Amino acid sequence: MPSVVVVGASRGIGRELVRQYAGDGWQVFATVRTADGGLGQGITELIADVTDEASLTAAAAALPAAVDLLVLNAGVGSREAGLATLDAGRWPEVMATNALGPLLAARAIGGHVRDGGMIVALSSTLGSIGANTGGGLYSYRMSKAALNAGIKTLAIELKPRRIAVAALHPGWVKTDMGGAGAEVEVGDSVAGLRRVIAGLTPDKTGVFVDYRGNALPW
Ligand SMILES: NC(=O)c1ccc[n+]([C@@H]2O[C@H](COP(=O)([O-])OP(=O)(O)OC[C@H]3O[C@@H](n4cnc5c(N)ncnc54)[C@H](OP(=O)(O)O)[C@@H]3O)[C@@H](O)[C@H]2O)c1
Secondary structure, three states: OOEEEEEOOOOHHHHHHHHHHHHOOOEEEEEEOOOOOOOOOOEEEEEOOOOOHHHHHHHHOOOOOOEEEEEEOOOOOOOOOOHHHOOOOOHHHHHHHHHHHHHHHHHHHHHHEEEEEEEEEEOOHHHOOOOOOOOOOHHHHHHHHHHHHHHHHHHHHOHHHOOEEEEEEOOOEOOOOOOOOOOEOHHHHHHHHHHHHHOOOHHHOOEEEEOOOOEOOO
C-alpha cells in the first residue's frame, strides 16, 4: 500500500488530499496544529506546526521508515494591496510558515521518504517572478518565491536519492484562503494535483507545475 504524509491537513487542500488518498487505499499520515480526531478512518493524525521544529521532529518519530510521498501543504495568506498596506508585523509569520516551514518539515520528515520517492510543496503562481503581472500581496508573493528557490535547491540536494521534488500550484481554489469566489473546487484541484504527483519521476525533479500539469515560469 503506498503511503503519504500531508503536512498541514486540518482543512482546505490538505484535508482533501488526505481524504482522497485514504479513499484510494493509501496509508495516510496527516499533521495538524490542533488535535482534530475527525480526519477520517485509516488516517493517522500527528501534531505539528511548521514553525516549531521540535513538533516536526516529534511527528516524524511516529512515521514508518519509508513513506512514498511527502506533501508540504501548510501555508498562510496575506492581503497587502501595495506598499502602503505592507504589514511588517505579520511578515515574520508569513515567511516562517510559507518559506522556512516547508524546509524545516522536509528536514524533519525527509529522512522517512524512501529513495526514489517524492516530496512536493504547495506553492503558487503568485510566487512566480516571471509571471508577476498583477502586483500586490508582497509578503505572500515573496514567501512563495523563496519557497520555490528552496524547493529547486532541495531537488538538487536529493538527486542522489532519486527523490522527485516539485513545487505545485493548485489553481485558485475555493478554500478559506482562496475564498468563495475562487475558480476551482477543492476536489478538482486535488484530483489534478494527484495526477501531476503520480506522473513525477526522479528524472523530472525540480519542476514548478500547476494542477493541470502545465509548467510555470519560476
Ligand atoms: N487556495 C488557493 O487558491 C491557493 C492558491 C495557491 C496556493 N495555495 C497554497 O496551497 C496550500 C493550502 O492552501 P489552502 O487554500 O488549503 O489554505 P487554508 O484553507 O487556509 O489551509 C491552510 C492549512 O495550512 C495549515 N497551516 C497554516 N499555518 C501552519 C503552520 N504554522 N503549521 C502547520 N500548519 C499550518 C492550516 O492549519 P490550521 O487549521 O491549524 O490553521 C491549514 O490546514 C497553501 O500553502 C497555500 O499557500 C492555495
